[in-house]
Amino acid sequence: MAIFRSISRNPFPSFHYFPKPTSFSSSSSxxxxxxxxxxxxxxxxxxxxRSKSRWSHLRSLVTASKGNRLTSSQFSEIALxxxxxxxxxxxxxxxxLHHSLSSHSLFSYATVIHILSRSRLKYHALTLIKSAMCAFPEASRSTPVAILEVLIKTYRACDSAPFVFDLLVKACLESKKIDVAIEIYEMLKSKNVLLRTSTCNSLIELVSKSRGCFAGYDLYREIFYPDVDNVGANGPSNKGVSPNANTLNVFMVGFYREGLVxxxxxxxxxxxxxxxVPNMYCYNVLMSAYSDDKRMEDAMRIWEQMENKGLNHDAVAYNTVIxxxxxxxxxxxxEEFYREMVMKGVESTCITFEHLIIGYCRNxxxxxxxxxxxxxxxxxFSPESSTxxxxxxxxxxxxxxxxxxxxWRVAEKRHDAVLELENYENLIRGLCWEGKMEEALELQAEMVVKGFEPNSEIYGVFIDGYMKLGNETTANKLREEMLIKLASSE
Structure with missing residues (x-):
């Protein structure tokens, strides 16, 4: 997909920042x-x-020269x-850098970044952009914006690749510099340079996660449809970069997690x-939203649409309807869908069993x-503590x-499960009812270790248990202790 709108591969004016070096014989002094x-x-x-002698000779060459080091401009000319x-x-x-043989600047960093980008060495280029962001924190403007300005100025001379600007935005996003990333996007847009859809998706996703789905959605409209206030029945018209299924997935997931069906x-x-065209993931998200909202008729409608589109239901889809x-x-x-899942050879997961177990318990x-x-x-499979x-x-x-x-004792050891306060109370109540006061006390001590202080409910259970056994003395002591504890907590 082209990322420039009505411009050539080199969108910036031709400036010669690096003078052409003259020819020279290596035999000179x-x-x-x-x-x-x-x-x-x-x-x-x-x-x-040869590689063995190259670096030592180069070091001698530079240290013996005037100034004992390369200027930023000289380094860039060599690198080009x-x-x-x-x-x-x-x-x-x-x-x-290691031997301090050059007074590096943003221009020399930009030269190498461009060289790496034009050769599609994206990881190395991204790493160097991050290094530049750390190396020049004193830039008059925010460092990423300063880097952008230098990248633009040196773009044509280095015969770079357009996605170098995507890498800069990605570096900002990985550093959680959201505002700077947006500023860079707007500066590029003013020059008719459009970021790739995947980069826009990453920017929108980070905004959605940090500032909410509505903020992300507003940014989505600004990026992809800046001239469209409302999407009409015939769809919006946008001559620039276009959204894809992953773009819309970001909002579906975000709104789904917030319960906004x-x-x-x-x-x-x-x-x-x-x-x-929505993919399997999109269908599953929509079906999950309906299922969580107990709208199973709508969920099954989506299930059938998936079949009509020739999409094979995966474990996520089956788990959703189950x-x-x-x-x-x-x-x-x-159970019917579980049996169908097994017959079709779709591997069940831990979640499959947990859904059914919870369903049986509710019934x-x-x-x-x-x-x-x-x-x-x-x-x-190891169930969650909630199951x-x-x-x-x-x-x-x-x-x-x-x-x-x-x-519980087996599950605690086997699954490293954590008992909820309600179940501590249920177990202690049952033990006290059966007169097993020592076991109940042991469980109550364990409950305190886990961070649950005894409340009036627990005190009442023990008091009733001792009264049932005829041990009024202990029951009265617990009653006094409970009153003192409750009074001190007020």
Whole structure:
């Protein structure tokens, strides 16, 4: 996709920042070298000397010259003549940096960045941009903007590649410099230089995550459709860079996480308006939004659309509908999709089992839940603490306190699960009801270690337990302790 609107590969005016060096024989005396002669000798050394002697000879050449080091301009002139060998140019840069053989400036950094970019060495170019951002923090304007200005000035002389500006924006984003990245985008836009869609997506995504989905959506409209206030039925018209499915995915996911299903639907409709084809991920996000909102009819409509588009349902899609039906209490429908999932050879995941286990527990079918839990363990899956707590709660509700406590001890060791305060109370209540006061006290001590202080509910359970056993003395002591504790907390 072209990133320039009605401009050539080199969008900036032709300026000659680096004078052409004159020819020079490497046999001349290093002590007499200066200016263009030094540049030519250095280029000859780098291109024609063997690698073992190249660097020592170059060091002697530079240190014996006037000033004992290269100026930023001289370094750039040398590097430009190495542009067809970008790795050598980069080694030359690091060599001069390590041995302090050049007074580097943003211009010399920019020269090497351009050389690396034109050779598609994106990682090295990006790394050097980040180094420049750290090396010149005292720039009169923000350093990334200063780097941009130098990159623009040296762009044509270095015969660079357009995505060098995308790399600068990416460096800003990785450094969380959002405002600077936006400023750079606007400066480039004023020069009719358009960033790649993937770069725009990254910028929009970071804005959405840090400032909210609506801020990201506003930036999306500004970047892709600056002249369109409202997207009409026939879709917007934009002659510049265009959004893709990943662009809209950012907002679908963001609005979905904030529970704004209506906004997810708005973004979904925009796929057709902007001429994007939604992918599997898009369908799954929309279906998840409907399922979480308990709109299973709408979720199944999307399921059918996926089939009509020839998209094979993956584990995420199956887990979505299984979880949705379990959430609305239709565990039977969830089982049907689970069986279909197995028959079609789609690998079930830990989430598949957790959805079904929670569904069975909600339907008070603890036996089926435990069967699935055992099957889950055989497959080496480890449930989340929340699922473990749902099972314990269901066991407690069926007065299976001993079974619940035994299950908890195994789950704690096997899955590193964390017990919720509600289940500490459930287990302690059940133990006290059964008269197992010592076990209840041990669990209460464990509860304190985990950071849960005993409340009036816990005190009341112990008081009732001791009264039931006829131990009024201990019960009265606990009652006094509870009153003192509650009074001190007020």
């Amino acid at each position: 290093p002590s007499a070298l200066s200016g263009d002669d030094l540049v030519s000798a250095a280029v000859s050394t780098l291109k024609h000397h 003549q190495l542009r067809n060998n970008p790795h050598l140019a980069l080694r030359f840069f690091h060599f001069t 209506d906004k997810v639907e708005v973004v979904w409709e925009e796929f057709a308006w902007v001429g994007c 979880g949705g039906f379990c959430r609305v209490g239709e565990v039977g429908r969830a 008070r079918d603890i036996d089926s839940a435990m069967m699935l839990y055992k099957d889950m363990c055989r497959k080496k 473990v707590n749902v099972i314990i709660r269901s066991l407690c509700d069926k007065n299976g306190i001993s079974a619940a406590l035994e299950f």
